[in-house]
Amino acid sequence: MSEQKVKIALPDGSVKVYESGVTSHQIALSISEGLARNVLAAKVNGEVWDASRPILHDSSVQLLTWNDDEGKNTFWHSSAHLMAEALEALYPGIKFGIGPAVESGFYYDVDFGDQEFNASDLEKVEQKMTELARQKNAYLRTEVSKNEALDYFGTKGDEYKLELLADLEDGSITFYQQGGFTDLCRGPHIPDTGHIKAIKLTNIAGAYWRGDEKRKQLTRLYGVTFPKKKELDEYLALLEEAKKRDHRKLGRELELFAFSEKVGQGLPLWLPKGTELREKLAAFLKKAQVKAGYESVITPHIGSKSLYVTSGHYEKYGQDSFKPILTPNENEEFLLKPMNCPHHCEIYKFKPRSYKDLPLRMAEFGTVYRYEQSGELHGLTRVRGFTQDDAHIFCRPDQVNEEFKQVIDLVLYVFESLGFKDFVTQISLRDPENKQKYIGSDDVWEKAESAIIEATSEKGLKTITKLGEAAFYGPKLDFMVKDALNRSWQLGTIQVDYNLPIRFDLEYVGSDNQKHRPVMIHRAPFGSMERFVAILLENTEGKFPLWLSPLQYIVLPISEKYADYANEVDQQLKEGAFSGYVDHRDEKIGRKIRDAELSKIPYMMIVGEKEAASKSVSIRRQGAGDTGSHDLGALLAYMKHELELSFTPDKE
RNA sequence: GCCGACGUAGCUCAGGGGUAGAGCGCUUCCUUGGUAAGGAAGAGGUCAUGGGUUCAAUUCCCAUCGUUGGCUCCA
Structure with a gap:
């Protein structure tokens, strides 16, 4: 060769x-x-x-x-450089942090120094970018020595780049230059700026330098670019579509939940229909839990401060949480419960436990209160008062693996039943660099982490692993689902915990008549009712299956003349345990149908002269149009059948 | 908590230094209509709250509260 x-x-x-x-x-x-x-x-x-x-x-x-993810990524990374070039041209002397590609688009963190910059200036930057893109400047790669690089950014006075350089090794440093802009960058980049044909700067936000809230906050400019104008239009149309699935909007339109300034931030009010939905979800899970051997418990909304001192919650979160509530005379301190586990530990301690009693599976739809930072609150996905579909499994060490796998099955069953197909399973481990954030010894952490890793791999789950995402008492397996805007939210979670049993001095008597320490598995398939409903709404656009829908049917009489027959139909459906009502408004049928369609009611039953005479109803399924006339008895049987099917995944 | 934006009728939004408008919804009346909006009339707002500037503030400025996009955080 x-x-x-x-x-x-x-x-x-x-x-x-x-x-x-x-x-x-x-x-x-x-x-x-x-x-x-x-x-x-x-x-x-x-x-x-x-x-x-x-x-x-x-x-x-x-x-x-462009059709490859890595191609898009490169395209957007290069677009970040183009934006930086435009910014430097418009605002000389500004300094740059980092400017990577993200899931859909890119950003650059900028220190504008004394210069003013706000959202209305974005358009100007867009225009400059377009102008520079048209010059079709090549992205030129140069290898530089560390000294040359330090010299360049030292002269330029960009302390952020200097800081980045400090962590880089000589010999591996490259610059990229396009037009009049040179950046420290390992690349790669697209051939030239001419590929970038459509540009939209989406928003600006503050972002701490290196993600550290103690350091300076830079201005982050987000944008997205495309090789064709049409693709930008499609992207913008997609965003518009996503707005329709926003759970906050749907929650209002479908009258599911509300917030009130007077009640307080992050404290949801569940309206009747939302409550109906939530209760159906809870009933669904309870049924599955009974099958899986869980027992229900109920514990109070507050607990003595000492309970949380024991659990470690007070030490870890006491400063940032709601302050203790005091009794009027004795000044005894109580906390709103931030978690149910300490209460459940006390239930475990109610009486001595034998190895024969384990596993003990204790479930509670437990409402907890956490002081979330005001900037974090978001609709129903991040609130200050919420109900976890919580349970704690107390088991012997030799049972952890089997129990953990059974919980995985339960979570998968729940997700499947509710139509979540695109979820990511994430193993959330301790941050090894930052161990003081967690309680317990290395030894128990290793045991807990390997328990999760083993069980998930035995189940054949495809997982990603994130360091630093563990709970303070143990590692987790999290089930992440995306919202309408592609943001990931943790719903289901399973956690292995060797620590709280030690802190609460939980024991069982083994077959050897000696005392042993049980292991706890914390788990919540929904995560919280609030967040789950939010994500379910965004994924279904509020079009729920029959079994979940708060309103399952609506009877629409053609005119007031058929009101009696409509009431008769309504009565029979109610006797069949379906929820709905008759639209008795003085409106034409077209109007009633339109309103019912928009309310996303699964069954619309139109009754008029023909139906009254033959004891039938004309059925319209939401989104599917007229499906013809059906005998009332047969319809009821069909609807009941549909309910049965809904509880078995993989139907249809 | 931090940075930015926003806050006008139940909802979606327009307006703008001289105390307010639309559409939908709501109420009443007419209409009794066969598969996605029938017609008419009417009610409804301390323009988030508190200060300031001004002869005059809903409009301009500041603060607070709330919402929102990010950042940080997330038991």
């Missing part, structure tokens, strides 16, 4: 020979001109490279375009 040739393996399995030093762009060009125009970067031996970077050795090459 000559030194001058390289073998390039392409994803289709073909291998082609090129001159050494060939670029991905040239490879693309050898395939087709159109492809070459669209190539943004290339994956060379698994690493994303600039399309213009010479390939010197035999390699596998995957050309990346």
Whole structure:
């Protein structure tokens, strides 16, 4: 093999020979001109490279375009540089933090110094970006020494880049330059700014430098760009669509829940229909829990401060939580409960436990109160008073694995029954750099973490792992679901805890007649009723299956003449345990149908002369239009059948 | 908590230094209509709250409260 040739393996399995030093762009060009125009970067031996970077050795090459996630990523990262260039041109002397691509778009953190910048200036920046993009400036990669780099940003006076440089090793530092802007960056980048055809700067926000709230807050500018104007329009249309699924809007429209300034921030009021929905969800889970061997308990909303001193909650959160409530004369301190586990531990201690009693599975829809920072409150997803579908499993160490796997099954059953298909399972571990955030010894943490890792892998779950996301008393397996705007929320959670049993001195008598320490598994398949309902709303747009829908039917008489028959139908449905009502308004049928459709009621039953005469109803399913006339008795049987099916996943 | 934006009728929103408007909803009347909006009339607002500037503030300024997009946090 000559030194001058390289073998390039392409994803289709073909291998082609090129001159050494060939670029991905040239490879693309050898395939087709159109492809070459669209190539943004290339994956060379698994690493994303600039399309213009010479390939010197035999390699596998995957050309990346806008249709590849990595292509998009590169595109947006380059767009961040373009935005920085525009900003520097408009606001000389500003300093830059970091500017990465994110899930949909990019941002750059900027220190504007004394210069004013607000949302209304974004348009100006967009225009400048468009102007610079049209210049089709190439993104040029240069390798620099650490000293050169320090010198450049020292002269420029950008302390943020200097700080970033401090952590980098000499010999691995690259600059990228396009037009008049040079940035410290490991790349890769798209060939030139000309690819960026549609630009939208979406919002600005404060963001702490290096995510540290003790450090300076920079201005973060978010944006998104596309290679075609049409794609930007589609993206904006998608955002508009997402607004329709906003649970706060749906909660108001469907009269599910509300907030009142007078009651207080983050304290939801459940309206009758929302309560109906929530109670149906709770009943669904309770039924599954009875099958899985859980027992229900009820504990008070407050507990003596000493309970939380024992659990460690007071030490970890006492400063940031609602202050203790005092008895009037004795000044005894009570806390609003932030978690149910301490109460459940006390139930465990009610009497001596034998190894034969375990596992003990204690479930409670327990309402808890936490002082969440005001800036964090968000609709029903982040509130200060909420109800967990909580349970604690007290078991022997040899039972942890089996119990944990059974809980995974329960969570999967719940998710499946409610139609959540796109969820991510996340193993949330302790931050090894920051152990003082947690209680307990390394030894028990290792046991708990490996218990989770083993059980999830035995279940064959595809997981991601995040450090620093554990609870203070133990690691978790979290089930994350996205909202309408693609933001991830933790719903289900399962936690292994060796610590609270020690703190509460929980024991059981083993077969050896010795005292042993049980292990606790904390778990909540919904997470909280509030957040679960919120995410369910965003995922279903409020179009609930029959069994969940707060209103299951509405009877629509053609005119007031058929009111009696409508009432008769209503009565029979009520006797069949369905919830709904008759729309007796003095409106035309078209109007009644429209309103019922918009209220997302699953069954609309239209009754008029024909139906009254034949004891039938004309059925319209929400979203599906007229489905013809049906005998009332047969309909009731069908609806009951539909309910049965709903509780078994994988129907239809 | 921090940075930014916003707060006008039940809802969605327009307006703007001289004490307010639309559509929907609501009430009443007419209409008795067959599968996504029938017609008419009417009621409804201390323009979030508190200060300041001004002859005059809902409008401008400040603060507070609330909402919201992020950041940080999240038992």
